[in-house]
Amino acid sequence: MATIYDVAKLAEVSPMTVSRVINQKGPISEATKLKVEQAIEALNYIPNKSAQSLVSKKTKILSLLITDISNPFFTKVARGAEDKALQLGYQVIFSNSDEDIEKESKYIQMLLESRVDGVLMAPSGDQSRKNVKKLIKSQIPFVLLDREIDGVDSDIVLGNSYEGTRNLIDHLVEQGHKKIALINGPTYISTARERKRAYIETLQFYNLPIDEALIFETDYKQQSETTIIDKLMVLPPEQKPTAIFAANNFIAVTMMKKLKERGVNVPNDIAFVCFDDFDPVMDYHPFFTVAAQPAYDFGYLGTQILIDKIEGNSSQTNRRIVLPPEIVIRESSLRHNKNPS
Amino acid sequence: MATIYDVAKLAEVSPMTVSRVINQKGPISEATKLKVEQAIEALNYIPNKSAQSLVSKKTKILSLLITDISNPFFTKVARGAEDKALQLGYQVIFSNSDEDIEKESKYIQMLLESRVDGVLMAPSGDQSRKNVKKLIKSQIPFVLLDREIDGVDSDIVLGNSYEGTRNLIDHLVEQGHKKIALINGPTYISTARERKRAYIETLQFYNLPIDEALIFETDYKQQSETTIIDKLMVLPPEQKPTAIFAANNFIAVTMMKKLKERGVNVPNDIAFVCFDDFDPVMDYHPFFTVAAQPAYDFGYLGTQILIDKIEGNSSQTNRRIVLPPEIVIRESSLRHNKNPS
DNA sequence: CTGTTAGCGCCTTCAC
DNA sequence: GTGAAGGCGCTAACAG
Numbered sequence: 176m177a178t179i180y181d182v183a184k185l186a187e188v189s190p191m192t193v194s195r196v197i198n199q200k201g202p203i204s205e206a207t208k209l210k211v212e213q214a215i216e217a218l219n220y221i222p223n224k225s226a227q228s229l230v231s232k233k234t235k236i237l238s239l240l241i242t243d244i245s246n247p248f249f250t251k252v253a254r255g256a257e258d259k260a261l262q263l264g265y266q267v268i269f270s271n272s273d274e275d276i277e278k279e280s281k282y283i284q285m286l287l288e289s290r291v292d293g294v295l296m297a298p299s300g301d302q303s304r305k306n307v308k309k310l311i312k313s314q315i316p317f318v319l320l321d322r323e324i325d326g327v328d329s330d331i332v333l334g335n336s337y338e339g340t341r342n343l344i345d346h347l348v349e350q351g352h353k354k355i356a357l358i359n360g361p362t363y364i365s366t367a368r369e370r371k372r373a374y375i376e377t378l379q380f381y382n383l384p385i386d387e388a389l390i391f392e393t394d395y396k397q398q399s400e401t402t403i404i405d406k407l408m409v410l411p412p413e414q415k416p417t418a419i420f421a422a423n424n425f426i427a428v429t430m431m432k433k434l435k436e437r438g439v440n441v442p443n444d445i446a447f448v449c450f451d452d453f454d455p456v457m458d459y460h461p462f463f464t465v466a467a468q469p470a471y472d473f474g475y476l477g478t479q480i481l482i483d484k485i486e487g488n489s490s491q492t493n494r495r496i497v498l499p500p501e502i503v504i505r506e507s508s509l510r511h512n513k514n515p516s
Numbered sequence: 517m518a519t520i521y522d523v524a525k526l527a528e529v530s531p532m533t534v535s536r537v538i539n540q541k542g543p544i545s546e547a548t549k550l551k552v553e554q555a556i557e558a559l560n561y562i563p564n565k566s567a568q569s570l571v572s573k574k575t576k577i578l579s580l581l582i583t584d585i586s587n588p589f590f591t592k593v594a595r596g597a598e599d600k601a602l603q604l605g606y607q608v609i610f611s612n613s614d615e616d617i618e619k620e621s622k623y624i625q626m627l628l629e630s631r632v633d634g635v636l637m638a639p640s641g642d643q644s645r646k647n648v649k650k651l652i653k654s655q656i657p658f659v660l661l662d663r664e665i666d667g668v669d670s671d672i673v674l675g676n677s678y679e680g681t682r683n684l685i686d687h688l689v690e691q692g693h694k695k696i697a698l699i700n701g702p703t704y705i706s707t708a709r710e711r712k713r714a715y716i717e718t719l720q721f722y723n724l725p726i727d728e729a730l731i732f733e734t735d736y737k738q739q740s741e742t743t744i745i746d747k748l749m750v751l752p753p754e755q756k757p758t759a760i761f762a763a764n765n766f767i768a769v770t771m772m773k774k775l776k777e778r779g780v781n782v783p784n785d786i787a788f789v790c791f792d793d794f795d796p797v798m799d800y801h802p803f804f805t806v807a808a809q810p811a812y813d814f815g816y817l818g819t820q821i822l823i824d825k826i827e828g829n830s831s832q833t834n835r836r837i838v839l840p841p842e843i844v845i846r847e848s849s850l851r852h853n854k855n856p857s
Numbered sequence: 858c859t860g861t862t863a864g865c866g867c868c869t870t871c872a873c
Numbered sequence: 874g875t876g877a878a879g880g881c882g883c884t885a886a887c888a889g
Contacts, residue, residue: 176654178866189876194868202874219653221628225569226866229881234566236609236630244598247795250591257585257612266626268577268607271598285607287562289577312560313517454588454795519882530860535884543858567882570865 177218186214197222228290237481238286239269239474240279240296241320242395246425247454248470249297252320255474256295263482265292274396276302287313293481294318295474300363301325316484318477323365330484332477332496336366336450339466339500340373340420343448346464346504347418348381352446356389356407356416358426364395370422370450389416395423404433418446418508424453427463447507450500464508466500473498518559527555538563569631578822579627580610580815581620581637582661583736587766588795589811590638593661596815597636604823606633615737617643628654634822635659636815641704642666657825659818664706671825673818673837677707677791680807680841681714681761684789687805687845688759689722693787697730697748697757699767705736711763711791730757736764745774759849762790768804788848791841805849807841814839 179197183190188207195201196211214220228234239256241249253269260267268291272279279299283306286294294310294317296303304324310317319331347355357374360367375385388410393400407416421427427449434441441447452467476496483489520538524531529548536542537552555561569575580597582590594610601608609632613620620640624647627635635651635658637644645665651658660672688696698715701708716726729751734741748757762768768790775782782788793808817837824830 179868180866190867191869191876192874195875198868204874207874221625221654223570223631223866224629225566225575225631226881227868228566229564229570229866229883230868232881243595244585245591245595245795247588247591250586250588253610254584254586254612257610261611266609266611266630268609269594269598270602270607271595284562288565289607290564290566313562454586520884521882531882532860532884533858536859539884545858548859564882567865568884570867570882571884573865 176223177220178223179220181218182211182214182220185218186210232290234290234292235265236289236291237265237267237478238282238289238291238294238296239267240272240282240286240294241269242272242274242297242299243397244269244271245397246451248321248424248451248468250454251470252297252474252477255471255476256478257474259475259478259482263478265478265482272297272299274299274394276300276306279303280306283309287315291315293485295320295477295481297321298324300361301365302363316481318481318484320473320477321366325365328493330480330493330495332473332480332498334366334468334473335497335499336369337373339450339468339502340370341377342500342502343420343450343464343466344374344377346502346508347420347446347448348377348383350418350446350508350510352416352418353383354386354389354414354416355383355418355420356391357420357422358391358393358399358403358430359422360395360426361392366450367392367395367422374420386414388414393426395425397425397429399426399429401429401433404430404437404439408437408439416445418448421447421449424449424451424465442507442510446510452503461503461505462507464505465503467503468500469498517564518561519564520561522559523552523555523561526559527551573631575631575633576606577630577632578606578608578819579623579630579632579635579637580608581613581623581627581635582610583613583615583638583640584738585610585612586738587792589662589765589792589809591795592811593638593815593818596812596817597819598815600816600819600823604819606819606823613638613640615640615735617641617647620644621647624650628656632656634826636661636818636822638662639665641702642706643704657822659822659825661814661818662707666706669834671821671834671836673814673821673839675707675809675814676838676840677710678714680791680809680843681711682718683841683843684761684791684805684807685715685718687843687849688761688787688789689718689724691759691787691849691851693757693759694724695727695730695755695757696724696759696761697732698761698763699732699734699740699744699771700763701736701767702733707791708733708736708763715761727755729755734767736766738766738770740767740770742770742774745771745778745780749778749780757786759787759789762788765790765792765794765806783848783851787851793844802844802846803848805846806844808844809841810839 179190179193182193196208270282276299297320319329321333362368391403448464450466452465520531520534523534537549611623617640638661660670662674703709732744789805791807793806
């Protein structure tokens, strides 16, 4: 692999001159510039970023640390992040923590070693505080995505979990539901806390009772607790919920599968709503009533803010961007009244 | 940010000794090792990968160059790649070419500059040959995913497009269909070529006519040609297809949307099948009959092969792994005979 | 078991 | 407009 010296020799100039033409800075005569470019071409010379980074202390690499790219929500976040990164000349390394603090910590260590210029992170929960502290200690800029960490103030792009939840419950109540089960994520994750708070406060607003037997906590992962449905189904008729609110899309899918196994029909036997949308398949064959978040924008805006920080175009105060979810009412929460199509 | 020299000074040893404990190689006495570790801790020292790379000529970074992470197919590929990479101590940079050779070329340049140790690539088409040549010229190991490039022999992991298509058509013919439209991807992409070949040969096998008016070519992207459905719908009854085969999931979604707009019911008015699956939402609310590919394995195995090549554990001959698709028959290709549920 | 020397490829600084 | 010297942080090769 050719180096700047090889090019210099061929072009009969100094390495410094070659460096100048590569980086297009400093004064160069057209003639020598041409010679150098020909030499670069002839030798198939490609600048070595490791060497550049060593000097410049910039890698032009961002780290995107999410919980699971398989979740359509994070897929869109990733797409948004990558688009903005490309625009601004950065590359992005992605990592899946799987909601596991150990895995997350391992990645934090790796990204510190890589000297990435900045980090976009959807923390696995409040326990991520220690990892964020590491970033701060190493002075590497970061932006949180989707989830806050209790007690840390930082730049962040997230959705309005409270509002989305309230609107979803509003809808359910309008449909006549009074007993609504909440199948939540872990409350050490800020979104789950907010969704629970909104659930409770909205029920209270409607003077509906809060029944602890209808509130569950599982995790946001693909395989969540399937016994919840069983517990719900054995409840006496006067306590059994007529609607379920799942706190994210993965929980929704797991619960729906279980309901189906149990022979429970949605929406006729029980209504169903959830947070987060699915992939574009829903565009033509909609089913779930959801609070859909602008996930692409989480990534896109988060990356914009991050790069602003990296390049020092940023204000000192932390930015906090809260994006509203869109309530999309579909079949899963609407009791069939006409002939089914 | 502390360097190896700072650590050396604090621990009262030479930088080389520090290097040895970091890399856990070479003989070290327990005593000095401890001293060094304490110094590392005290200074919050983290090895600089750029510097290591400059010396070792290894970055421990892989490039995953796909067309669009938003496609659930590639999402799974990415997940598989990342899982295997982590196992083996690599990080992965991901990029979306959007089926655009220009964008792909730009990324190839970037990854060459980054000196990634290897590349996993789903080429945008046969025109990607020039990019692959660049990789070869720079001697950087690569593995192709999902798509072959006409005229290039390489390690590759892909699906069996021919078999998947044949099985899908078999199914349609069994359902009594004789006029089946093909809405294909661009034939400069190997999968589209194979799917077309299988489509034609299978129809011939059944002594069914090949009607050019039923064969279309659009692209594999999210927004494909929507006039195709219009063209299909104005065909005279004796020519109008009773079934549609879409060559990938994005095409399927676009066509389904258009059919819906046009008031055409699937599967009652027309049957529908496609290549590639969607996200897990389908697990409980299945609709599309598909040839589902083991996308996760594409990424997982591809990464395994790539790292084998990088680390020289590889045989000289190129490996070619062809994974069979799974035909999943669902609602979209089955005419309703009972009361709809 | 530990240290010294030299160099990876590039760029900053300062001459000319 | 161009070049020489030195150093970024680390490690291979050799010495002791």
